[in-house]
Amino acid sequence: MDAFRLLTRSTKLKPVSSASDSRLPSTGKAANPQLFRTAETDKLESTKNGKKRKRSAAVQQDEEDVPDLDFFSSNKRPAASVTETAVATEDDEKVSAQDAVSDDDDSMDEVTDMRDLEEIQVQPTSTTDSKKKKKKSKKEEAPTLSKKEQKRARRLFPEPLLNFKELRSKYKISSRLAENVAEQGFTVPTEVQLGTLPLLLGESSEPDLLVVAPTGSGKTLSFLIPVINKIVRHHHSNPDEHGILSLVVAPTRELASQIVNEGRKLVAGTGVKITLMRKGMRVGDDGDAGANVLEENNEESSGSEDEEAENKPAKERANIPVTKSDILVTTPLMLVNALSANWTATMATLPLVRSLVMDEADVLLDPLFREQTLDIWKSCSHPDLRVGLWSATMGSNIEDLTKSTIRERLEDLGQKPSEPHALLRLVVGLKDSAIPNIDHKLVYAATEQGKLMGLRQLLRPAAASASDIRLRPPFLIFTQTIPRAVALHSELKYDIPAEAGGSSRIAVLHSDLSDGQRSDIMRDFRKGEIWILVTTDLLARGVDFRGINGVVNYDIPNSAAVYVHRVGRTGRAGREGGIAVTYYTKEDIPYVKSIANIIDVSEKLRGGEEGDKSIQKWLLDALPNLSKNSKKDMKRHGVKARQAPRLTDKEDDGKGARGMRISTKSGFERRMENNKRGAIEASRNRKAAAAASGNVSDAGSWGGLDD
Numbered sequence: 001m002d003a004f005r006l007l008t009r010s011t012k013l014k015p016v017s018s019a020s021d022s023r024l025p026s027t028g029k030a031a032n033p034q035l036f037r038t039a040e041t042d043k044l045e046s047t048k049n050g051k052k053r054k055r056s057a058a059v060q061q062d063e064e065d066v067p068d069l070d071f072f073s074s075n076k077r078p079a080a081s082v083t084e085t086a087v088a089t090e091d092d093e094k095v096s097a098q099d100a101v102s103d104d105d106d107s108m109d110e111v112t113d114m115r116d117l118e119e120i121q122v123q124p125t126s127t128t129d130s131k132k133k134k135k136k137s138k139k140e141e142a143p144t145l146s147k148k149e150q151k152r153a154r155r156l157f158p159e160p161l162l163n164f165k166e167l168r169s170k171y172k173i174s175s176r177l178a179e180n181v182a183e184q185g186f187t188v189p190t191e192v193q194l195g196t197l198p199l200l201l202g203e204s205s206e207p208d209l210l211v212v213a214p215t216g217s218g219k220t221l222s223f224l225i226p227v228i229n230k231i232v233r234h235h236h237s238n239p240d241e242h243g244i245l246s247l248v249v250a251p252t253r254e255l256a257s258q259i260v261n262e263g264r265k266l267v268a269g270t271g272v273k274i275t276l277m278r279k280g281m282r283v284g285d286d287g288d289a290g291a292n293v294l295e296e297n298n299e300e301s302s303g304s305e306d307e308e309a310e311n312k313p314a315k316e317r318a319n320i321p322v323t324k325s326d327i328l329v330t331t332p333l334m335l336v337n338a339l340s341a342n343w344t345a346t347m348a349t350l351p352l353v354r355s356l357v358m359d360e361a362d363v364l365l366d367p368l369f370r371e372q373t374l375d376i377w378k379s380c381s382h383p384d385l386r387v388g389l390w391s392a393t394m395g396s397n398i399e400d401l402t403k404s405t406i407r408e409r410l411e412d413l414g415q416k417p418s419e420p421h422a423l424l425r426l427v428v429g430l431k432d433s434a435i436p437n438i439d440h441k442l443v444y445a446a447t448e449q450g451k452l453m454g455l456r457q458l459l460r461p462a463a464a465s466a467s468d469i470r471l472r473p474p475f476l477i478f479t480q481t482i483p484r485a486v487a488l489h490s491e492l493k494y495d496i497p498a499e500a501g502g503s504s505r506i507a508v509l510h511s512d513l514s515d516g517q518r519s520d521i522m523r524d525f526r527k528g529e530i531w532i533l534v535t536t537d538l539l540a541r542g543v544d545f546r547g548i549n550g551v552v553n554y555d556i557p558n559s560a561a562v563y564v565h566r567v568g569r570t571g572r573a574g575r576e577g578g579i580a581v582t583y584y585t586k587e588d589i590p591y592v593k594s595i596a597n598i599i600d601v602s603e604k605l606r607g608g609e610e611g612d613k614s615i616q617k618w619l620l621d622a623l624p625n626l627s628k629n630s631k632k633d634m635k636r637h638g639v640k641a642r643q644a645p646r647l648t649d650k651e652d653d654g655k656g657a658r659g660m661r662i663s664t665k666s667g668f669e670r671r672m673e674n675n676k677r678g679a680i681e682a683s684r685n686r687k688a689a690a691a692a693s694g695n696v697s698d699a700g701s702w703g704g705l706d707d
């Protein structure tokens, strides 16, 4: 009898299929990076047959019985993929854009104009349904529109990008930029790319854009191409204006550095410079037409040189020549510090910035970073600023905050943009859901010891069959706090046999490490020298380790959104075979339902037999719902018992920190160790006291008084 299987009886673990065995994320890129291609094909088929557009079976089923996603927006229905829109637009003769909104369809729109209806009706739009909208505007005085009609009025059906060649042939992007994109070797644009690139590169006025698209779906390329192209055009039309024209803000240094590396591949030879904001840099006014310039050393350097430069003391960096950068990539705090470097009451402004990109926008506008992000947003003082907010999860509160900030910034500025433009929202796939191309395993481990046992089984391939989970390195392990990550790392350090590389194969990464240490670990994990990386939510978002085979949530995530991001570190760009293992204990039961819901929806999106699903209905029914306040509390602090400061054995009542400790040692072994430590300490104290009173037994070690 497998004890571990007993522990996990609350989930149905399906046998590992030979297909996922042979096809792992680490074996290379997927033939097709799109996630919703099956549904798309189905729809294409049904439109071609001249029938009314229908959702794929899997998605239809979702509509019937998808459980409420009790977080984020009020809309609980799956949105059709953006390619559905593409089908409608491409196949205009058979299915008009208006037909595409079937009467019984009240799901979330793909591309939605977020402005007030009156505003939409007076603005000219260049989309295919513009004529219909104009007709509608005549009926402005008509009785108030129903919710459904309002939704319909807001929906847009822009043309999709069919292939990357169109970037040059149709959207006329810089030829050098087009070459750089081609050199990346991508063949098919992902859904988010085919949806957003035409919106941002098209002839109509560039919109402010909110994008919600799955993890690993290529959002970085989607925002970098338009930003770079805009700067190339700007250089042509304003050859004398130099300075920071675009800002990209990301929540962590690791993500910011990754964006710079991606950007460098795209800007090569275009004359555009992209720079990572580093400690000690100053964004200052050079007195040249109010332009912001960046003091930095080597803006054309490669990633590794960049990292070396970062490790130089700030003093050395302060002496470097002033150069100009077009795109600055930064974390919020670093830029806020630089903008308020002269400690004046008001922050310096960034008068030339025309594009502000917020990657992982929902976390940037979360209370944790909100003040800093809004300060940066408002310091961009150009009236033609366009904002882009990108994430795999986006609460409706973020949409409201975006609308109000756009309005307030313009009011404060007292100027209007040179041309009217829209605020659009594009949703790819099912909003706020985990990607469907990975396997989720929700495992009940009862206690902390149970989790450690389970994890050890994953580390030993021979024992892996016992747990039905086969997770091959490289993979990530997430814990709730830094001390827990450190403790888990020291517990597992010697679990990897010396012949496989031993303790050097496993590392821990968190924000208490120095920048240099963090960069080294990231580099070694990417190079495959480190196989297992224990970390905190520092790496939960945005970071792209292309070929990692899985993610282990050693501690449950603080929210459903964090789950979506953590598990999205695997299954990037359509790769199949990734696994997400989440352990939970007795203490976690109150918090598991939202995660179980996410897994359930993801499995429904994937389709397949009901019996293959890991989340059974009885489990969902049995798990308790969490109150709003408890959810908030959980989001801020995580599971409280795990957050507790370390207690000494004497202080611990046995239910708190001790129960949550990451260790395989028994209480008896710990007590013995403690006693031994105490005895050594006491003997040391006795010796010190004796030495202080001059009564030293070891007289030979005392040289006596000097004459």
Ligand SMILES: Nc1ncnc2c1ncn2[C@@H]1O[C@H](COP(=O)(O)OP(=O)(O)OP(=O)(O)O)[C@@H](O)[C@H]1O
Pocket: 033, 186, 187, 188, 189, 190, 193, 213, 214, 215, 216, 217, 218, 219, 220, 221, 391, 392, 541, 542, 543, 544, 546, 568, 572, 573
């Ligand atoms: N069209 C494409 N075809 C194949 N791979 C692609 C394509 N576009 C991007 N990629 C690759 O997909 C991976 C994920 O891209 P990216 O990091 O931009 O995802 P993301 O949507 O920002 O994810 P997250 O939400 O986790 O931040 C990268 O390795 C990138 O090189």
